[in-house]
Amino acid sequence: MSSKPIPPPPPPHLSISTYLRRHRLSHRHLKHLHAQIIRRSLHHDPFLLTDLISASFASGTVRYAARLFRSLPEPDVVLCNSMLKGFTQNHLPQLALSFYVTEFLELGFSPDGFTYPYLLKACAAASDAALGRQVHASVVKADGDAFALNSLVDMYFKCGLAEPALRVFRGIRRPDPATWNVMVSGFLNLGDVKSAMEVFDRMPYRDVVTYNTLMSAHMKNGDLEIARRLFEEMPERNHVSWNALISGLAQNGRNDEALSMFREMLDSGFKPDSTTVLAVVSACCGGTYLPDEDLITRIVSLAESSLNLVSVSTALLNMYAKFGEVEEARRIFDGIPEKDVVAWNAMIGGYAQNQRPADAVELFRLMQRECGDGVKADEQTMVSLVSSCGQLGVLSLGEWVHAFIEKNDIKSDIFLTTALIDMYAKCGDVDRSIELFQSMPVKDLASWNAMITGLAIHGRGGEALKLFSLMEANAIIPNSITFIGLLNACSHGGHTKEGLELFESMKARYGIVPRIEHYGCVVDLLGRARRLDEAHELVKSMPIEPDLVIWGALLGACRSQKNVRLAEEAASRLVELDPTHDGNYVLLSNVYASLGDWERVESVRAAMKANQVRKTPGCSSVNVGGVVYEFKAGDVSHPRAGEIFAAWDGIVERIKPLGYKVDTGVLMKNILEEEEREEAVHRHSEKLALAFALICLEGDESKVPVRIVKNLRICSDCHNAMECVSKVEGREIVVRDRNRFHHFTDGRCSCGGYW
DNA sequence: TTCCCGATGT
Structure with missing residues (x-):
């Protein structure tokens, strides 16, 4: 089910054709427009249908475009050319070629000047040199124009055939800039930098595309100095020149340079596009911290205004997640109107990598609910989910x-x-x-x-x-x-x-x-x-x-x-390093207490108060019947607290005969009265979790293990108690603490005392 | 509606 609103019709001052050409429209929107076209009885207008088909191809809905084509009683060459273009545009060059052979030629059309470039591009993309040669013959027969000849050179190079490409090139009477550029990039794509440079040297004029091609080739080879020099000496630059420079620097790990060139680009008045933003964000991600506020603001406003693309937003989201700013990442995520699987993966992965596994799982559930068949979870989703x-x-x-x-x-x-x-x-x-x-x-x-x-x-x-x-x-x-x-x-x-x-x-x-x-x-x-x-x-x-x-x-x-x-030294260093953590004070205090140095115990207590120490509450979770229950140490607010406390007291009575005796040594000595300390130990979160699980499992004969996860290390008293309970209950207890696993079976723990 | 350059986000 989709809650997306019906898209608005084109504004009255625009014809539908103009509207189709100006905007990149979603499939849903196109269907809406198609309905309007039919309602206004315009669906036999070949010009309008050509625009609609092109727009469908642009939105990636190939089948829809093909259906529209078949609905037309009398297609013309222009429309067929659009079909060739559309298939190749959607990375389906074989479909373009089979369309050409089985429909275009079958319908009795002859290729025109626009057909050859599309067709040869499809041959190149499909690496179909055999069909390419046939088209070559047809181009010669029809005395093809410069576009067709340049496309031929390009096709042969992309099929890996330098010789025929050169033959065509030599037959071209007046090579134009595109011809030369096809030669340069042709050799570069074959990895023949030497020949590419020879062509470059022979060129009567070099346009901005030539420079861009060579510059990015050198960037790819890691020859940054040559690339930089080409950038400096080129007589004119376009936004591609800047993009090649910035993304090349970013890919070579020169992130700071990439960012400063981005600033220069903005100062020179060039308008960044989505490629620029992706390169810049990638440069930011390669750094060790988020760039300064000013730059971020500029990037974000670019990303949010004209380039409202899911790829750009996802890159930005990922950047925030990478630097731990999960909330900001989520804000961007929520603002993406049509989230694809990559966007979902980025956000789920962001939670997983920032130790927010519960949020990752919850977001996955939301993905399942919201996406229906449109977006399917993939390997990447699962890696993050499994890790969570x-x-x-x-x-x-x-x-x-x-x-x-x-x-x-x-x-x-x-x-x-x-x-x-x-x-x-x-x-x-x-x-x-x-x-x-x-x-x-x-x-x-x-x-x-x-x-x-x-x-x-x-x-x-x-x-x-x-x-x-x-x-x-x-x-x-x-x-x-x-x-x-x-x-x-x-x-x-x-x-x-x-x-x-x-x-x-x-x-x-x-x-x-x-x-x-x-x-x-x-x-x-x-x-x-x-x-x-x-x-x-x-x-x-x-x-x-x-x-x-x-x-x-x-x-x-x-x-x-x-x-x-030594303990005193270690404990004081701990307090120095993290004066806000209660555990460190407890440890230090215990050292002094064991020396009987009550004065210092008192000063530790005072320091603790003065520093407004934060307590990390012990917290354990246990899974019973597929539901995860969480317990905090001493948590009296739990709806079944009384029952759970009583159950634990019962357990204590049953394990006493095995030699269990409550051990309060883990608590801060001399701070609490002995009775209070016992009370506190009995309310440790892992004990509450265990007691709760045993209440739930009463009468259960399957003897499935009780699995408990604790956020801190298990204390020695809980450890003793768990050993005893595993014996009297005849049930395995598995505890994962901050450090490792403890498998308690028949009164023993797998850790053998090493923990 | 046509050929050649940058990049495709987890």
């Missing part, structure tokens, strides 16, 4: 999307399959990832990386290392992402020795400069292996300024090993 499912960690949603892909015959190419591997791993079903990985006929680096990272977050370090050996055996060169996965796999799997060796070989053998993420992994690795001094040395000797993650890893290690001095 991974971010959400909702297995059932991911499975639904996978089924959607198969039901709609969307091709699972290497990118999409890799996205599925990543999604299944992030949704807790890494075995499914392995199946997909093994089924891939061709794997690229990203596929290997996804699989290694997937194994890593599930603590299956040994398998990740084996996979890496296989990867090396297959001569796939790892990159820095591979090593983040591997180092993570080692630290989550307790493979200290292998991890340190990998870190060395990454630098020595593969020449990869470690990024801060790599250092983080190694600090973590050493910390878990109780090699605190080495970890500290590494932090001090790193060539990069340590960040929150590094100090956090070190602090984590100090806590478990009661190294108070």
Whole structure:
């Protein structure tokens, strides 16, 4: 169903013909006009019908144009020429050629001066040199004009035949500018730059097109200096010259130069078109930040005024999304009247890349509702959607999307399959990832990386290392992402020795400069292996300024090993680096509390107040019966809060016999009374999610796992409790926390204490 | 209504 309004009729001061020629009209609008033509009994007017057919071809509705043609009792040569043009214009040169053979000639028409250029263009586009030669004979017989001869030269070049092209050229008595230009671009298209330059040198006059052709050829070859020189020395320039310069610079990564040439173009009074805007936006995207407000305003006003094209808007939308301005991207998206699949993909992908997976999924649903048959989701849509499912960690949603892909015959190419591997791993079903990985006929680096990272977050370090050996055996060169996965796999799997060796070989053998993420992994690795001094040395000797993650890893290690001095340093650095984050204060306070230094505990509390610390509330979601429920820590506002709290208390009673004892050590000591602290621990979001799921699943014999996703790391008390519950309930519990997966089965967790 | 130059957005 379409809610688009009926388009307005042409204003009275214009004839329908003029209106058709002046505007680019949608198919819907054309049908409306056609109806008017019939109502006014004008549908036998051949001139009007020719205009209507041309407009239909321009709007891409080829079948409609063909139907209109057949509705005319007496087509003429002009109309047939338009048909030839229209088919080729719509990238259907074979249809143009078969139209020529089976209709044009059959109807008894002879080609006129306009027929040859269209026809030869179709031959060139279809690479049909055989038919081209026949047309050549016909051109000779009919003593064709300059247009026909130039088109012949062009056709032979585009069919890859330089010799016949040269023969035709030599027979041309007075080559015109177009002739020379066809020669230059002909040789360039064959990759013969030398011959092209020879022609250029022999030319009696060079027009702006000649310069443009050569300039963009040099741009493509990366010969920017030559291209620049040609631009400087050309006697006159048109907007194509500027476009070739700007887009050439942008494609060669010279984004700032591209932007400054754009400014010069505007100052010189040239009117940018959609190509200009696309090149400029591409230059902006290549940069590290959005250009200044003034330039953006100019680009946006250009894009919004005369060039209201979906391609331009999409490029602009994409630029905002790339720099994290998702709301602005959405504003542009909402303003696109006829969104195509690329526009939808850009916006859905924008949400996915900006960690807004729920919005991505919602927009996809809107796409399904609004688009009917007009716009169909494709591979690109699915990559973003699958990635969003991974971010959400909702297995059932991911499975639904996978089924959607198969039901709609969307091709699972290497990118999409890799996205599925990543999604299944992030949704807790890494075995499914392995199946997909093994089924891939061709794997690229990203596929290997996804699989290694997937194994890593599930603590299956040994398998990740084996996979890496296989990867090396297959001569796939790892990159820095591979090593983040591997180092993570080692630290989550307790493979200290292998991890340190990998870190060395990454630098020595593969020449990869470690990024801060790599250092983080190694600090973590050493910390878990109780090699605190080495970890500290590494932090001090790193060539990069340590960040929150590094100090956090070190602090984590100090806590478990009661190294108070180092812990104090790490925790104070954490507070320095992010004074608005509550967790850092809690950690620092706990260090002082463990020393019995209540004075400092008090000062941390004061600092916390003074800095207006933001709390990141713990938040967990759980999927029951295909619906995702969200829980915030201590959330009393939940409609079933009382029931859920009571259920948890019941669970506690049942797991006490297994040795569960509430552990409040995770909370800020000396700030809350012991009773309050217990209360707070019992209301952690993952516990509420679990209790809720168990209420819903009461009496369920299928024993499907409970799958919980948490935004922060799971605390040690919740971890203990989950182990016990998995035993008394005889049900697997899968928790994805900020770092990794925990599979709780029969009283044990798959992480084996490494988390 | 005709030939030659720039680019096609995720």
